[in-house]
Amino acid sequence: MSEQQGRKRGSAPGDSELSHSGKKPRAPPQAAAPCAVVKLEREEEGDAGQGSSSSDARRAVVAALEPQAMEQPQLKLVIGMSVFHCQACFRPLKPPAFMCESGHIVCCTCRGKHGEACDRGRATAATFAACPGLDVVLRDAKMPCQNEEFGCTSLVVYYQAGDHHGECQWAPCFCPAPGCELFSSPARLADHLNTHHRWPLTSVRYGEPCKLPVPAPEQGCHVLVGEGDRSPRVFLVSPSALGAATAVSLVCASANAGGDQFMYMLWVEVPGNKEKLVLILPAVRSGDLSCGLPTADTDVFLAVPPVLLPEAQNLFVCIDKADAAAANSTPPMVE
Template sequence: MEDEPQVKLRFGLSLFHCRACLRPLRPPTAKCSAGHVVCDACRGSHAPECAGAAAFVPSLDVDVYVRGARLACPNAEFGCESCCVYYQARDHERACQWAPCYCPEPGCNASDSPARLAAHFAATHAWPVTDVSYAKVHRIALPRGSALHLLVSREDSQVFVVSSSALGAGAGAAAAAAAAAALACVRANGDAVAGAPRFRCTLWVQDARGGGNVARVTFEVPSSDLSRGFVAAEQGMFLAVPPELLRDAPGEAPDLMVRIDKAASAAANSPITPPA
C-alpha cells in the first residue's frame, strides 16, 4: 500500500479503537452481532455495547483499514520521517530516536533531536566533539567547568556526553579538590523502552608521572534528555578522580580514558587493562 498514492483523511478515534479494551484496534478483529468491532483477543471481555451479543465473527474488512491507517510521528519537527501503522504508533513514539532532548547550558532553551543537539553544542557553545567506536579506547581531555565533551558513535550516530565537576569538601578550598567524571547517553526515552540498546562504559585516569596510580570505574550508561542538566557529581555512578591525579599537568586538564561497549558484548569482553 505504501507504493500507492497516499491521501490524508480525518476520522473519529472511536472508529480505530477496540470497544472492549479502548486501545487501538489490532488485527485480527472481530465484530459482534450488534455490529461493534473489538480486537479478537477481547472477545472474552465484551464491551457494554456488545452485552448480549450471541456471537462474534472475523471482521476482515476492518482489518484492511486497520493495517493501512498510518500516523506521522509527533517528532517529525525534530527530523523523524516515520509514518507508522496507527496501532503501532505509540510503540514507535516511546522508542523514537528523534525524541527531543535539551541543552543543559544555563539560560539556553534549545531543544532538538540528539544528533541536531550535538551540532548545537559544538556550534553555539564550542564544546568539543570526538567520533568514537564501540569497544575502542579513546583519550579525551577531562571537561572543566560547565562544559561537556561530546562523543558520537561512528557506527550508529548515538550521542554521549562526558561531564566533570568538583567533588568533596576540597571544592573551593585552598587544597585542590577531587573531581567527578560521568558519562550518559543522550536519549529521551531509552531507559523506559524494552529492548533499547544498552551500553556499558569504563572511565579511567592514570598517573602521567608513571607512578602506577589509576582511578577507574565501569558502569551501565544511563540515558538522559539533559533537561535537568548533567552534573557529574550528581549522577548515580561516576569516576572519582583524586587530587593527586589532577596535578599531573599544571594548568592543563588531565587525560580521561573512555571505552564504550554495547551491553550485549560487554560481558564477554576481558577486563580492560589501562595502556602504558
Template sequence: MAEQNKRSSTATENGHAGGKKARANGEVKQERQEEEQEEEGEVSQEEESGKTGPLVATTMDDPQIDVRIAVGLLHCHACLLPLKPPVFKCDAAHVVCSGCRGHHGQLCRRAAVYTHCAELDAIVATAKVACAHAPYGCDSYVVYAAVTDHQRACPCAPCSCPDPGCDFRGSPAVLLGHFATAHPWPVTDVSYAKPCKLAVPLPRRCHVLVGEDDRAVFLVSPCGVGAGTAVCVVCVRANGGDAAAQYKCKLWVEVSSNHDNMVMMTSKVRNSDLSGGFPAAEQGMFLVVPPELLHEVSGETPILSIRIDRAAAAIAKSATPRARSQRRLQ
C-alpha cells in the same frame, strides 16, 4: 464437352462458396467460444470475490491519500487501544480486538456472538500516520497501531540542551551540531571497544563523544560531590532507561606518574533526553574522582580514560542475517 466444362466450373464455384461458408461458420464458432470463456472467467472471478470478500490494495505502488478520521474508529471498544488484526464485531456493532472478546462479553449483553471483520482488518493493518517527530526530521509513516512502539524508539525524538538558559531542542544529530557551534564543548569521534583519553571535564564543561559506527551521541559531564568531582556518561537519546540501554562503558582516572592511584567504574550507559539539565550524581552511575587525583603534587592533569562497548543486544540487532551466517561458518 462444353456442357462438361460448365458442370466443372459450377462445381468449382460451389466448392469455393462452400469453403468460404465453412470458414465463416468456423470463425463465428470460435468467437462464440472465446466469448463464453470470457463470460465464464468473469463469473468465476465474481464467485471468488464473493467467497473471499472485496480485494484490498495494500502495496505502496497503489495510489496513496491522506485522510482525516475519528480516532475512536480505530480503537477497540474494550481496551480502548488501537485495533490490531484480527478484528471482531459483536451483535451490538462494538468493534474489539481478538483478545478482548472475553472481557467485552462481561460488559455487553449482546456480545454472545462475534463476527470477523476482514475488511476492517485490511484498514487497520495499513492505515498509516506521520510520526509525531516529523518536525525534528523523522519522515516515517507508521501503521497507526504501531505508533507508540515507533515513537519509543524513534532516533529523531527531541532532546534538550542541558546548558542553563539554553532552550534549544532537536534530534540527537541536530543537537550535536548545536553543541559544537553554540557551546565551546569539544567533540571527539570514538571507536567502540577502544579506550579514548580525555581531560577530566571541568564544571559546566562537557565533552561530546560520537560513535563512529552508528553516530550515537554521548555526553561526558562532571558534577560536584563534596571536594571531589563525579563524572558520568549518558547517551543523548529520548525515550529510554537502563532497561533499554544499548551501550556499556568503563571509566577510569589515573595520573601518568603514579599508576598506584587510580579509580575505575564499569556500568551501563543510560539514555537521557537532558530535559533536566546536566545529569546529576544521584541520577545514575558515576565515577568519583577524589581530590588527591584532581590536585596531584606534581601538577599533572589527571587523565580520564573511557571505553564504550555496544551491548550484545544492540550488536545482534544491527547485524544482518547474512553477516550472522558468515560468522557461524567461520
C-alpha cells in the same frame, strides 16, 4: 505533547512539481479521494561515515538529519480515530478484528467481554464475524512519529505507535548549558553544543577506547556521538568540581529509556607507570537533561586528583552496548 515540546517547532515547506514540456499534458490519473494527497517517501540513506575526529562526528550528526530517500508513493488521508479503535476497550485495533451482530468492531481479546454486553436482554449469544478486509488496512495504516518535527522520519503502523514513541531516540532533550533554552532531538542537540557552545565533539566506536583530555568544569562537557546508529546516540562526558579534584561522569542524552542499553568504563592512566584509576558501571544513566548535568552530589563519578590534572590528557572512555559487552569476557582496557 507537553508545553515544553511545543516551544521549538518548525515545519518543512511543501514541494511542488511543474511540467515544462511542449507536448499536451497527459490527463491526470483518477484520484482515490478528493482530500487525498500523494506523498513520496524514501528510505534513509547510508549511515554516517567512520572516523573519530570532530569533523567526522559532525558529519554523522548532519547525515542523520537529512531527509530520507524517496521510495513508494503513499496516500495521506484524514480518517476518524474511531475507525481504528476497538469499541470495547477503546484502544487501537490490532488484527485480527471482529464485528458483532450489532455492527461493533472489537479486538480479538475483547470478544468475550463485549459479547456479554451484547447478550443482555437477548435470547441467543452474540456472534462475531472476522474482518479480513479491515485487517489489511490495520496492518498498513501508518502515521508519522510524534517526534517528526525533531527529526524522526519513521512512518509507524497505527496500532504500534505507542511502542515506537516509547523507544524513539528522536524524542527531544533540553540543552544543559546554563541559560540556554534549546529543546530538540539528541542529534540536533549535539550539533548545537558543538557549534553554539563550542563544546568539543568526538565520534566513538562502541567497544573501543577513546582518549580525551579531562574536561575542566568551567569549559563544559565533551560530546560523544556513537557510530553506526540510525539515530545518533549522544553521550556527555561531564566534569564537576570536587574540591581541588575533578569528578567526571557520563550521561546519555535520551528522553526514552527504551532501545539499546549501554555500559561504560572511565579510567585515567597515571603518567610514568601502568597504574589506572578506573570506574566501571553496568549502565549509562540517561535522561532528557531537564535537571541539568550530573554533579558529584547526584551521580557516580571518577575522581581525578589534582596531582594528575596538569597532565590530564589521558582520560579514556569506552562505551559499549550491554548485549555486546556481556558477550565479551575481556574488558576493552588499554594495556
